Amino acid sequence: MADTLAPISNQSTLLSGQRIAYGKHGQGTKTPVVLVHGTPTTSLIWRNVVPSLVDAGFEVYTFDLLGYGLSERPRDPSVDTSITAQVSVLEGLLKYWGLDEQKKFHIVGHDIGGAIVQRFAILSPGRTSIVMIDCLSLDTYSTDDAKLSRESSDQDHRARFREWFLSAVYKKAGFERGALGTYLDYISGPIGQPSLVQHQITHYDPKHTHEVSGRYHELGRFPVKLIWGEHDGWQKVSWAQRLQSAIPGASLDILPEAGHFSIEDRPEDICTILETFFQSLGGT
Numbered sequence: 001m002a003d004t005l006a007p008i009s010n011q012s013t014l015l016s017g018q019r020i021a022y023g024k025h026g027q028g029t030k031t032p033v034v035l036v037h038g039t040p041t042t043s044l045i046w047r048n049v050v051p052s053l054v055d056a057g058f059e060v061y062t063f064d065l066l067g068y069g070l071s072e073r074p075r076d077p078s079v080d081t082s083i084t085a086q087v088s089v090l091e092g093l094l095k096y097w098g099l100d101e102q103k104k105f106h107i108v109g110h111d112i113g114g115a116i117v118q119r120f121a122i123l124s125p126g127r128t129s130i131v132m133i134d135c136l137s138l139d140t141y142s143t144d145d146a147k148l149s150r151e152s153s154d155q156d157h158r159a160r161f162r163e164w165f166l167s168a169v170y171k172k173a174g175f176e177r178g179a180l181g182t183y184l185d186y187i188s189g190p191i192g193q194p195s196l197v198q199h200q201i202t203h204y205d206p207k208h209t210h211e212v213s214g215r216y217h218e219l220g221r222f223p224v225k226l227i228w229g230e231h232d233g234w235q236k237v238s239w240a241q242r243l244q245s246a247i248p249g250a251s252l253d254i255l256p257e258a259g260h261f262s263i264e265d266r267p268e269d270i271c272t273i274l275e276t277f278f279q280s281l282g283g284t
Contacts, residue, residue, distance in 0.1 A: 005182040007070055008050060009043040009062045015092040018079070021070035022063035022093060026054035031104050031278065032097075034061045036090065038111020038135070039200045040161070040187050041261070042069030044179060045110065048267035049274070056275050058106075063093055065113075067199025069186055074199070081199040083136075083208035086116045087123075104128065106278055110263060111235075112136055115209050121222060122215050129223040129281055131274060134235050134260050137243040138213045139206050158188050168260040170231050175264055213246070220248030225277045227270060229258030 009023040023043065033053055035046045043062040053060045064071040066089050067081035074081070094100045106129045109117035114135020121130055152160070165183055169175040187196040224247050228240040237254060244252045253273050258265040 004185060005044060005047065005179055007042070007044060007064075008047050009064050009070060012070070013093075013096055015089060015096070018066055018072040018074060020063055020066060020072070020089060020093065022061065023050075024097070025050050025060040025062070026058060028054065028057040028059045030057045030059070031106055031281075032059045032061060032099060033106045033108065033274075033278075034090075034094070034099070036063075036107065036109040036113035036116055037065065037068070038109070038113045039068070039204075040165075040196060041111070041183055042186055044069070044182060045261065045263050047179075049263060049271055052268075052271035053274065058278070061093070061097055061099075063089075065089065065116075067195060073191060073195040077198060082203035082205070083112050083115045084119065084211075086112075087119050090116060090120055106131070106274075108133065108274065109135055111260070118209065118216070118219065119212050122212050122218050126221050129225075129278070130219065131225045131227065131277065132243075133227045133270070134229055134232050134240075134262055135226075135243075136206075136235065137209050137216075137239065138246070139210065140235055140239045152193070154188060154193065157193050158184055161187060165261075167233060168264075170229065170257050170259040170265045175261070179264065216243070216246040217248060219250070223277075223281055224250040225273070226250055226252040227262065227273055228252065228254050229260060229262035229265060230254050230256050231258060232260040232262070234260040 009021040012019050012021050037043050037045050042064050046062050050060050065086050067073055099105050104127050107117050108131040110133040114132035165180055166172050186192055226240055226244055228237055244250045255262050255266045255269055
């Protein structure tokens with residue numbers, strides 16, 4: 001069995017009374033990079049991307065969404081942890097990190113992280129470049145495979161979500177030896193399982209992308225890169241092409257031998273794409 005992987009967001013701050021785990025990596029002089037993870041993962045998904053960006057001279061910021069990973073898992077069901085609400089978490093962190101007030105940065109979102117980035121960028125001033133990886137958009141949020149009862153035993157829960165996680169990767173053996181067990185631990189047990197339902201599955205709703213999909217053309221004021229796994233069974237390549245068509249000037253890279261968790265399957269290729277894209281914007 002693989003060892004539990006150490007988190008990369010191991011600092012914390014309070015935002016509106018909720019503890020948010022974050023990480024600040026490197027002391028680079030280039031435009032900072034903010035990485036936003038999706039569901040049902042944590043910022044751990046960026047662990048093989050951060051070192052390369054740091055070595056390339058970027059200061060990199062990671063965090064666990066509210067209700068995920070090492071961030072607060074609010075017991076109060078009135079605390080909103082939806083895609084829409086996570087935009088406020090992102091904005092609070094940007095202020096805390098000193099990246100507000102018109103400072104430029106690159107922002108990268110995976111899965112629902114891409115949907116968070118969409119909402120943020122449409123409502124924010126033009127001060128960033130955007131990368132979205134295997135992300136939600138338009139009406140592409142399917143919940144059929146994600147339904148779960150709180151009453152499932154821990155064994156049944158882990159077995160079900162083990163298969164769900166494995167459906168998101170192309171290179172299954174390496175994923176099983178690597179992050180799979182750690183991801184399962186975060187969403188299982190007496191805290192993780194009910195938290196998954198309350199803070200993630202409850203909010204699997206396409207309304208969060210529907211509400212802004214008519215404004216995707218506004219993202220054309222930013223440099224936009226889309227990266228997709230060729231074998232993504234959660235968010236199909238045809239959906240990536242629809243999103244690309246909705247954003248003027250957006251470019252799309254499709255990675256062979258990669259699934260929905262393309263960051264797990266092809267981290268080196270994603271690092272190369274990111275660094276090349278950022279360099280094309282002026283080298284900073």
